[in-house]
Amino acid sequence: xxxxxxxxxxTGKLTLGNYIGAIxxxxxxxxxxxxxxxxxxxxxxxxPINPExxxxxxRNIVAYYLAAGLDPxxxxxxxxxxxxxxxxxxxxxxxxxxxxxxxxxxxxxDKTQKMNNEAIGLGIFTYPVLMAADIVLxxxxxxxxxxxxxxxxxxxxxxVHRFNKRYGDILKMPRALIRQSGARxxxxxxxxxxxxxxxxxxxxxxxxxxxxxxxKIMSAVTDMDCRVCYDETNKPGISNLMTIYSAxxxxxxxxxxxxxxxxxxxxxxxxxxxxVVDEIACLQTKYQEILASGLVDKxxxxxxxxxxxxxxxxxxxxxxxxxxxxxx
Numbered sequence: 617x618x619x620x621x622x623x624x625x626x627t628g629k630l631t632l633g634n635y636i637g638a639i640x641x642x643x644x645x646x647x648x649x650x651x652x653x654x655x656x657x658x659x660x661x662x663x664p665i666n667p668e669x670x671x672x673x674x675r676n677i678v679a680y681y682l683a684a685g686l687d688p689x690x691x692x693x694x695x696x697x698x699x700x701x702x703x704x705x706x707x708x709x710x711x712x713x714x715x716x717x718x719x720x721x722x723x724x725x726d727k728t729q730k731m732n733n734e735a736i737g738l739g740i741f742t743y744p745v746l747m748a749a750d751i752v753l754x755x756x757x758x759x760x761x762x763x764x765x766x767x768x769x770x771x772x773x774x775x776v777h778r779f780n781k782r783y784g785d786i787l788k789m790p791r792a793l794i795r796q797s798g799a800r801x802x803x804x805x806x807x808x809x810x811x812x813x814x815x816x817x818x819x820x821x822x823x824x825x826x827x828x829x830x831x832k833i834m835s836a837v838t839d840m841d842c843r844v845c846y847d848e849t850n851k852p853g854i855s856n857l858m859t860i861y862s863a864x865x866x867x868x869x870x871x872x873x874x875x876x877x878x879x880x881x882x883x884x885x886x887x888x889x890x891x892v893v894d895e896i897a898c899l900q901t902k903y904q905e906i907l908a909s910g911l912v913d914k915x916x917x918x919x920x921x922x923x924x925x926x927x928x929x930x931x932x933x934x935x936x937x938x939x940x941x942x943x944x
């Protein structure tokens with residue numbers, strides 16, 4: 617049976633981009649194999665974060681997972697920090713990736729440039745090592761990722777090749793799985809940039825007031841052409857709205873273009889806003905019900921137990937391969 621693994625960092629509120637680009641994909645994949653999802657709370661420590669915010673975000677992510685339709689009987693959800701094998705395996709695997717490789721990672725270069733090379737924690741540099749440990753720990757077949765995360769899967773594949781060449785067939789070779797439709801939802805205020813939890817005007821958060829969501833979409837940046845057609849280069853704003861509309865209605869771009877042929881942007885935005893508001897209103901209702909039910913803790917406990925069983929076997933296999941002595 618194919619195994620899928622993915623995670624979301626609890627470093628901010630979930631956005632419509634997270635919902636369309638990741639969570640909805642998880643709902644689809646859960647019927648196709650063994651689905652393992654975790655809240656990457658250890659990864660969130662690479663930059664300062666308020667402890668209470670971290671705790672709340674971790675719980676809220678799980679509640680939204682369940683509200684979106686993830687079935688805990690088919691999907692195993694847990695907190696990364698609760699399965700100690702993630703950290704232990706990362707300590708071992710850091711010896712099989714090189715500093716030159718890590719320094720060339722796009723995410724590392726982007727973050728350190730923004731920080732002006734000051735107060736850069738080691739965790740930012742070794743982020744790909746822990747991510748590699750996350751992936752190989754569960755003998756993962758496929759890692760659903762956005763285009764900006766493919767590099768992390770590729771360096772994991774390099775590590776697996778290097779490790780197995782030395783020790784034999786110990787680690788399973790993973791593959792990136794990129795969703796073609798709705799993979800990247802862009803900011804409504806700057807459609808050149810990805811919706812990324814840091815732009816209050818351009819991001820739609822899953823806990824936004826419904827009137828606020830409607831207002832944000834109606835204020836979305838477009839262009840002067842007034843034709844609803846998909847063209848990422850010349851019409852990024854409209855293309856982004858079409859991507860959102862397509863993801864939530866399952867209509868193709870061609871169908872959307874025909875539907876709004878001869879109509880103004882205002883009419884198109886109203887329809888997009890209606891679809892988004894209806895979707896999130898339903899999601900918010902289910903989210904509140906799940907939080908009140910106590911289901912989150914139950915799911916996390918069961919997920920931890922399932923993940924720990926697999927992770928323990930993988931870690932022991934690696935330890936034996938590299939020669940760590942174990943006495944009876």
